[in-house]
Amino acid sequence: NFVLTQPHSVSESPGKTVTISCTRSSGSIASNYVQWYQQRPGSAPTIVIYEDNQRPSGVPDRFSGSIDSSSNSASLTISGLKTEDEADYYCQSYDSSNPVVFGGGTKLTVL
């Protein structure tokens, strides 16, 4: 089994850019796509990035995703931060033995 490790929390000011990392413990990050979900308090998660760097329709282009094989990690970057971006963010991936694996989640505070 592999683990996806995220920072517990990040904070940044409105208008700035923040990056949330997601590091895979074993196996290559590039072997299986990474998705990112946003979860606001009291609500179900919603998809913001799929297939490492693709945005579903309706997600602002302020959200972007990438992977870095050298650090075996994926990243979610949110630019032009808005107070409405304040939420928990979860990365998710899989492999042949583990159909769905979620990261521990990162609480984004926009202050």
Add this chain to the structure above:
Amino acid sequence: QVQLVQSGTEVKKPGTSVKVSCKASGYTFTRYTMHWVRQAPGQSLEWMGWINGGNGMTRYSQKFQGRVTITRDTSASTVYMDLSRLRSEDTAVYYCARIFLYGGNFYFDYWGQGTRVTVSS
């Protein structure tokens, strides 16, 4: 529009079972796989298992193997998640989530509103 509507809050005693339902509408039920994901208070998301809406095939997380059963009723477009031998650590919000499968990838594109299950003596 796609909707997943789950059953209401449950309070259960340790050692008993809970059955949560998820009624789907707005799409062809048998063409999609439904997953169950839970979230304990203040914790991350935890995958439990899935069921193929068409052929009823299931797969469960090793953590829940033997305690969880996922079934479906195609005539009612409803998926059920049954968790037995409940313990306090099973206190969580339980979500059903539909998978959008394409090429070699998938993601959860629609989620139910969540069902809060509290296990307490």
